[in-house]
Amino acid sequence: MTQTNNNMTVNPDLAMERAKCNFNVLEVTHIFDGGERNTLQRKKIEDVALNSGASKDALGEEHMSPKEKYENAVRKSCIYATMMKNELAELSGLESFGVSSPVIRRTADAFFKEVSPFLLHLGMFVPTIMGQCTPEQQSYWLPRALDMQIIGTYAQTELGHGTFIRGLETTATYDPETEEFVLHSPTLSSYKWWAGGLGKTVNYCIVVAQLYTKGECHGTHPFIVQIRDEDTHVPLPGIKVGEIGPKMGFNTADNGFLGFDHYRIPREHMLMKNAQVLKDGTYVKVARHGKLTYGTMVFVRVVLVNEVAFNLAKASTIAVRYSAIRRQSKPKPDEVEPQILDYVTQQHKLFIAIATAHALQLCSTWLWESFSAVLAQMKGGNTDTLPEFHALSSCLKAISTSDSAHLIEQCRHACGGHGYMISSGIPNLYNFVSATRTYEGDYTVLLLQTARFLVKAYEQAEAKKPLTPTVSYLAHAFSGSRATWDNSPDGIIRSFQALAAGKTAVCVTNMRKRMRAGLSQVDAWEMSTIQLVAAAEAHCRAVIADTYRKEIVRLTANSSPNVKVVMDQLTTLYLYYWALERTGDLLMFTSVSQKDLVDLQIAYEELLLKIRPNAVGLVDAFDLRDELLHSTLGSYDGRVYERLMEEALKSPMNKEPVSDAYSKYLRPMMKGKL
Ligand SMILES: CCCCC/C=C\C/C=C\C/C=C\C/C=C\C/C=C/C(=O)SCCNC(=O)CCNC(=O)[C@H](O)C(C)(C)COP(=O)(O)OP(=O)(O)OC[C@H]1O[C@@H](n2cnc3c(N)ncnc32)[C@H](O)[C@@H]1OP(=O)(O)O
Numbered sequence: 001m002t003q004t005n006n007n008m009t010v011n012p013d014l015a016m017e018r019a020k021c022n023f024n025v026l027e028v029t030h031i032f033d034g035g036e037r038n039t040l041q042r043k044k045i046e047d048v049a050l051n052s053g054a055s056k057d058a059l060g061e062e063h064m065s066p067k068e069k070y071e072n073a074v075r076k077s078c079i080y081a082t083m084m085k086n087e088l089a090e091l092s093g094l095e096s097f098g099v100s101s102p103v104i105r106r107t108a109d110a111f112f113k114e115v116s117p118f119l120l121h122l123g124m125f126v127p128t129i130m131g132q133c134t135p136e137q138q139s140y141w142l143p144r145a146l147d148m149q150i151i152g153t154y155a156q157t158e159l160g161h162g163t164f165i166r167g168l169e170t171t172a173t174y175d176p177e178t179e180e181f182v183l184h185s186p187t188l189s190s191y192k193w194w195a196g197g198l199g200k201t202v203n204y205c206i207v208v209a210q211l212y213t214k215g216e217c218h219g220t221h222p223f224i225v226q227i228r229d230e231d232t233h234v235p236l237p238g239i240k241v242g243e244i245g246p247k248m249g250f251n252t253a254d255n256g257f258l259g260f261d262h263y264r265i266p267r268e269h270m271l272m273k274n275a276q277v278l279k280d281g282t283y284v285k286v287a288r289h290g291k292l293t294y295g296t297m298v299f300v301r302v303v304l305v306n307e308v309a310f311n312l313a314k315a316s317t318i319a320v321r322y323s324a325i326r327r328q329s330k331p332k333p334d335e336v337e338p339q340i341l342d343y344v345t346q347q348h349k350l351f352i353a354i355a356t357a358h359a360l361q362l363c364s365t366w367l368w369e370s371f372s373a374v375l376a377q378m379k380g381g382n383t384d385t386l387p388e389f390h391a392l393s394s395c396l397k398a399i400s401t402s403d404s405a406h407l408i409e410q411c412r413h414a415c416g417g418h419g420y421m422i423s424s425g426i427p428n429l430y431n432f433v434s435a436t437r438t439y440e441g442d443y444t445v446l447l448l449q450t451a452r453f454l455v456k457a458y459e460q461a462e463a464k465k466p467l468t469p470t471v472s473y474l475a476h477a478f479s480g481s482r483a484t485w486d487n488s489p490d491g492i493i494r495s496f497q498a499l500a501a502g503k504t505a506v507c508v509t510n511m512r513k514r515m516r517a518g519l520s521q522v523d524a525w526e527m528s529t530i531q532l533v534a535a536a537e538a539h540c541r542a543v544i545a546d547t548y549r550k551e552i553v554r555l556t557a558n559s560s561p562n563v564k565v566v567m568d569q570l571t572t573l574y575l576y577y578w579a580l581e582r583t584g585d586l587l588m589f590t591s592v593s594q595k596d597l598v599d600l601q602i603a604y605e606e607l608l609l610k611i612r613p614n615a616v617g618l619v620d621a622f623d624l625r626d627e628l629l630h631s632t633l634g635s636y637d638g639r640v641y642e643r644l645m646e647e648a649l650k651s652p653m654n655k656e657p658v659s660d661a662y663s664k665y666l667r668p669m670m671k672g673k674l
């Protein structure tokens with residue numbers, strides 16, 4: 001058991017599940033924490049941050065008005081930020097994602113059922129200062145930002161444009177007379193829209209605007225802009241700022257709008273690491289790659305893979321624990337009602353969620369390491385690996401967020417009616433994760449970026465030129481025969497690669513055909529985009545499957561035999577699941593037969609039964625404290641019905657025996673006096 005409380009009464013079904021788990025849960029926790037040392041350190045951080053009870057609300061957040069919710073989130077953000085500066089600062093020296101260490105992130109989730117209004121400060125404002133400022137600018141802004149003397153956000157998207165960054169309309173025009181930039185919002189559609197924390201919380205923001213100097217437009221560039229008085233917090237003259245209103249989720253993030261009326265900022269407030277404007281207005285390009293100003297987005301895309309893996313781990317913990325205590329129906333009249341976890345369809349819904357959380361967690365660590373390597377090369381002036389990394393981070397961001405949102409919703413389905421309760425914790429997880437599919441680059445748009453790279457790589461393979469590592473499999477696309485099906489894990493991964501290669505080949509062939517028929521290159525590309533998205537998706541699935549398998553083999557090399565077995569079962573389940581989801585594609589691009597697929601389905605079903613006894617152990621190994629789950633259905637002790645009733649009784653609707661609505665409306669209507 002990874003979480004113990006001597007006085008805890010545990011639901012007998014959950015206790016039974018834990019007793020029959022045949023592997024060492026703690027060993028698996030260590031694998032996903034990156035080693036025992038990290039687990040111990042994480043637990044220390046969680047103890048410091050959570051044991052005081054500061055994360056708890058007197059009244060459930062869901063019963064508060066929007067204004068109360070926001071103020072409560074600011075209150076807790078300030079407590080949390082102070083903890084980060086003091087108690088947590090020394091403890092968080094883990095192998096980390098910079099300021100957004102996943103350990104700090106997961107602890108913060110105990111404080112916020114939705115999100116902190118400081119999310120963008122730590123998630124994008126600080127990273128932009130770190131990534132886009134010159135050393136001098138950094139030494140001025142970073143200490144103030146890290147110390148929370150100023151709070152910022154990242155305002156790029158406008159009412160009229162989010163995806164197409166080159167189409168942004170906000171202008172920053174250099175005035176050499178005063179050595180200032182004049183920020184202006186020329187149209188309604190040029191108003192900044194969406195930035196988290198902008199509505200009421202921040203006093204600074206990164207603004208992405210079209211840079212004009214000496215009458216010439218040099219495209220979008222980032223600026224650091226003060227928008228509120230540092231003392232009174234009143235918006236400064238020339239600034240129009242506010243909150244954008246209720247959303248599906250993110251309701252404690254005070255997403256905002258922002259317009260400028262010829263608002264002046266000093267020249268030094270342009271972030272000048274990648275490009276500069278000299279005092280006389282001369283524009284100087286510093287960076288060797290034109291897209292380095294998109295760096296913060298790339299950083300957040302990498303971080304998001306980890307974010308969604310964590311949230312999927314939460315949803316699967318809730319749904320598996322609930323499925324262990326929930327009994328329903330009587331397929332065998334002489335026996336007691338089974339735990340719903342015994343239904344094979346339920347296992348089919350849930351075990352893929354556990355395996356996907358593992359796969360994405362391991363891919364996120366691998367992606368982070370690749371990102372660090374790319375950054376190190378770029379420091380030395382080499383940007384050669386950036387295109388491949390952009391293609392990789394784009395598709396992993398798209399597929400991880402989309403799969404996680406889908407599987408979190410599947411976890412909700414698996415919890416029946418109770419999963420629909422806010423108190424189950426699942427709706428908030430879904431609302432948060434479904435937004436990740438859109439922000440920081442929409443799903444389709446990012447997959448099309450990967451497709452651009454795939455098509456170019458395919459053409460290189462065709463010309464027998466060398467290929468970069470993640471697309472090296474394309475070299476086999478020209479053998480002329482279909483890939484040989486083989487149901488071993490490596491064989492299935494090779495088949496996934498054959499699918500990606502085959503789909504890319506179909507796209508290239510169709511585009512060429514269309515161009516021969518007279519379409520322009522742009523139109524031929526556009527007509528092929530459904531298939532290009534599918535090719536990029538297939539490529540990404542091959543990458544995830546390959547990385548997951550390789551990482552598990554590596555990480556369990558010295559594990560105990562039963563841990564090796566259960567980890568192998570889950571990776572195999574992941575491969576079988578996706579092979580069975582893509583039978584049509586496999587029939588098109590590999591030698592798989594109908595019999596092979598029927599056999600694979602049976603092997604998949606048998607695998608579900610093998611994993612079943614260890615299901616609760618597997619989610620316990622995520623080691624998510626109750627404070628992080630915020631769930632009546634998923635708590636460690638399994639006291640589901642008691643918690644549901646306790647929460648219901650907290651509803652303000654239950655405060656009065658008779659609602660005012662009775663005397664105001666119901667009674668008059670029922671007595672015919674309305
Ligand atoms: C209290 C404690 C809290 C702790 C918190 C800590 C951490 C939290 C962690 C995470 C959460 C953080 C924040 C979460 C909340 C919400 C934030 C949301 C923020 C946002 O959404 S910000 C706005 C994001 N916007 C986008 O992503 C826009 C998407 N669009 C684009 O990226 C691009 O415009 C485009 C679609 C890729 C196209 O760009 P464009 O300039 O038009 O280029 P093209 O002409 O299409 O391509 C030219 C060429 O360039 C290549 N390219 C494009 N982008 C890149 C890149 N980024 N890097 C490298 N190369 C790039 C492209 O592939 C083309 O190459 P070719 O060779 O094919 O020509």
Ligand SMILES: Cc1cc2nc3c(=O)[nH]c(=O)nc-3n(C[C@H](O)[C@H](O)[C@H](O)COP(=O)(O)OP(=O)(O)OC[C@H]3O[C@@H](n4cnc5c(N)ncnc54)[C@H](O)[C@@H]3O)c2cc1C
Pocket residue numbers: 120154155156157160161162163164193194195196250255435438439440441442443444445448
């Ligand atoms: C919760 C949340 C928080 C956010 N926070 C921030 C923030 O802090 N700062 C910030 O700057 N922004 C933020 N955003 C904005 C976010 O980055 C954008 O909404 C996102 O990038 C998508 O852009 P869009 O809204 O313009 O969608 P659109 O591009 O208008 O997309 C609409 C549809 O058009 C399709 N489409 C668009 N272009 C193409 C194309 N070229 N080819 C094929 N299909 C296409 C898309 O696939 C989609 O189906 C946030 C958004 C949300 C939802």
